[in-house]
Amino acid sequence: MTDKALQYFDTAGFQQDLLKWYDENKRDLPWRKSQDPYKIWVSEIMLQQTKVDTVIPYFHRFMEQFPTVYELADADPQDVLKAWEGLGYYSRARNLQNAVREVVAEYGGKVPDTPRELGSLKGIGPYTKGAILSIAYNKPEPAVDGNVMRVFSRVLKIEEDIAQQRTKKLFDTYVREVISEEDPSSFNQAIMDLGSSICTPKSPACLLCPVQEYCIAFAEGMEESLPIKSKAKKQKPKAYVVLLIKNDKSEYVIEKRSDKGLLADLWQFPMVPIDEVGWDHVGNWVNDEYGLDIKINAKKGNLKHVFSHIIWQLEIYEAETQQQELTDERLLLVEKDGLERYPFPVSHQKMMSYIK
DNA sequence: AAAACGGGGTT
DNA sequence: AACCCAGTTTT
Numbered sequence: 001m002t003d004k005a006l007q008y009f010d011t012a013g014f015q016q017d018l019l020k021w022y023d024e025n026k027r028d029l030p031w032r033k034s035q036d037p038y039k040i041w042v043s044e045i046m047l048q049q050t051k052v053d054t055v056i057p058y059f060h061r062f063m064e065q066f067p068t069v070y071e072l073a074d075a076d077p078q079d080v081l082k083a084w085e086g087l088g089y090y091s092r093a094r095n096l097q098n099a100v101r102e103v104v105a106e107y108g109g110k111v112p113d114t115p116r117e118l119g120s121l122k123g124i125g126p127y128t129k130g131a132i133l134s135i136a137y138n139k140p141e142p143a144v145d146g147n148v149m150r151v152f153s154r155v156l157k158i159e160e161d162i163a164q165q166r167t168k169k170l171f172d173t174y175v176r177e178v179i180s181e182e183d184p185s186s187f188n189q190a191i192m193d194l195g196s197s198i199c200t201p202k203s204p205a206c207l208l209c210p211v212q213e214y215c216i217a218f219a220e221g222m223e224e225s226l227p228i229k230s231k232a233k234k235q236k237p238k239a240y241v242v243l244l245i246k247n248d249k250s251e252y253v254i255e256k257r258s259d260k261g262l263l264a265d266l267w268q269f270p271m272v273p274i275d276e277v278g279w280d281h282v283g284n285w286v287n288d289e290y291g292l293d294i295k296i297n298a299k300k301g302n303l304k305h306v307f308s309h310i311i312w313q314l315e316i317y318e319a320e321t322q323q324q325e326l327t328d329e330r331l332l333l334v335e336k337d338g339l340e341r342y343p344f345p346v347s348h349q350k351m352m353s354y355i356k
Numbered sequence: 357a358a359a360a361c362g363g364g365g366t367t
Numbered sequence: 368a369a370c371c372c373a374g375t376t377t378t
Contacts, residue, residue, distance in 0.1 A: 047373040054364065055373085088362025091376075125375045145373050165357070192373060201371055202367075231370090233359085262361070307362055346363065 005156045006177055014155075014214045015180045015187065021210030022190035025197075027052075030059050032189075037111035037136035038069050038100075044131045045096050045123060049089060052196070058087055069111070072097055073104040081265060081343040088346075090264060095123030113137045126172070131188065140184040142175035144168055147195025148188075152178075153227035154199060154217035163230045235306065239274040239313040242303075242348075244355055245294055247321050251333040252355065253292070254342065262307075267342040269351060270331070274315065290328045294321045300354045305347035316351055 026032070029052065031043035042062060046055045062083050066072035072080070077097060084093035099121035103111055111132070112118045119129045130143030142148075149162045149171050156174060160167040180187040198205045206218045217223040245253040255270050257263050270290055296319045303314040326333060334342070336355060344352075 044373075049362080049372065049374060051364070051372075086363080088364090089374085091361070092374090095375080123375065127374055131373080143373090146371090147373065196373080229371095264361095305363095307360095309360060 005158065006174065009156070009178070010214060011178050014178065014211055017210045017214075018190050018194070019180060019183060019186055022186050022193060025193070026186075026189065027193060027197075030056060030063075035136055037113075037132060039063065040136040041111060041124075041128075041132055042096070044128045044135075045092050046087065048092060048128070050087060054087070058083070069100045069103055069109050073101045077265070078343065082341070085266075085343040086346055086349070090266060092123060094265070098122045099124065111136070113139070115141065126168075134179075134184040134188045136185075138183075138185050140176075140179050140181050142172045142179060143188045144171045144175060145192070147192045147199075148175060150201065150227050151191050151195050151199045154204075154223050155211065155215045157216035157220070157222075157226070159226070159228055161230050162227045232308070235309055235311045237311045237313055240271045240315070241274055241277050242268075242314050242316045242351065243270045243272075243294065243296075243319045244300065244316065244351065245270065245292070245319045245321050246355070247323060247333065249324070249335075251335050252339065253290075253321070253326065254332050254334055254339070255290075255330050256332070262310075263345045265343075266345050267332075268344060268348045271314075290326075290331060292321060292326070292328075292331075293323060294319045300351075303347060303350060312347060314347065316354060318354070 031039050043055065043059055046058055046062075065083055066075060066080075075097065077094065080093050080097050081090060084090055087093075102121060103109060107117070112121070113133065113136075115129055115133065118124055118132060119126070124132070127143055127145050130141040133139040133141040134143055146162075149168070152158060152171050152174055153162060158167075158170070158174075160170060162168070194209070194211070198209050202224075204223050206212055206215070206223055209215070209218070212218055215223070217226050243253070253270055254267050257266050257268060259265050270292070272289055276289070296317050298318045300316045300318050303312075303316060305312040305314065324333075339352065
């Protein structure tokens with residue numbers, strides 16, 4: 001006990017009240033039905049920046065399709081991406097499969113249980129490493145996410161900016177001192193449940209909180225103003241023309257995105273930055289980016305799609321082509337009912353309704 | 357240290 | 368429209 005913030009902190013009492021509350025109130029979540037490290041791993045990757053309610057159906061489908069590390073290691077990466085379709089942060093899916101392949105190749109299919117080995121796997125950072133070690137292997141390792149920082153910033157009245165990297169390390173040392181050595185799995189999950197249901201970002205339910213008596217922020221009536229977090233930059237708008245191009249066999253042109261950057265390896269309808277679009281005097285498409293010979297028919301609508309750092313402003317047009325084959329290797333002609341085999345970002349899934 | 361990387365929900 | 372979020376990798 002070297003740190004001032006914990007000098008007078010009743011660690012034993014805090015643990016006891018938190019764990020009792022967790023035992024009586026823990027949520028019944030699909031990944032809590034076993035301690036299978038692979039299942040814990042998949043759930044934790046899916047839960048990064050993603051709500052529980054969103055993850056649950058994906059988790060069920062994923063486990064049905066890839067029940068163990070071996071099925072996932074053997075899978076076609078496009079099928080993994082398809083299983084991830086709509087979840088976002090698609091590098092998570094690619095990194096997860098790469099890491100699982102390493103587990104099969106280097107660790108005989110057993111998910112490692114040491115911080116060093118686990119942390120060396122693709123997509124497993126400090127948080128996920130701690131979550132797997134504590135939940136699957138019951139090791140007293142911190143798993144510091146947004147919930148933990150929010151709960152601890154209030155309980156201990158920490159006023160550092162939680163958007164800063166060094167602040168995360170600060171919380172790591174606090175959790176390392178306060179975590180239950182007897183039941184680190186329940187301790188970490190209890191903090192997450194508490195942050196999710198009681199110690200919420202807005203209007204926390206302090207009157208229902210099992211650890212209210214330990215909370216400095218509550219005692220001082222400042223729970224609403226913690227944690228301190230610097231604001232994110234505003235997104236930059238980027239405008240595109242999107243083309244729903246059909247040939248006379250009712251096949252549609254789709255395009256595979258780059259294997260790097262935003263929405264890597266997903267498919268989309270051809271999309272051109274609006275400032276690179278050329279129209280002739282009778283309104284014909286003259287941009288030859290894809291080597292396509294097309295005729296624009298009608299504007300189908302506008303779509304706005306917000307990312308964390310960009311806002312797409314999309315103008316959607318219906319078009320037709322006489323071509324039966326394509327020269328650009330990024331492009332593919334696919335019948336309407338075949339589109340569902342390819343992983344699309346949510347923005348382009350929404351355009352499917354325009355072609356019914 | 358900052359930016360890139362999705363999507364959905366709440367206020 | 369602004370704000371929130373069960374993070375990791377790349378630059």
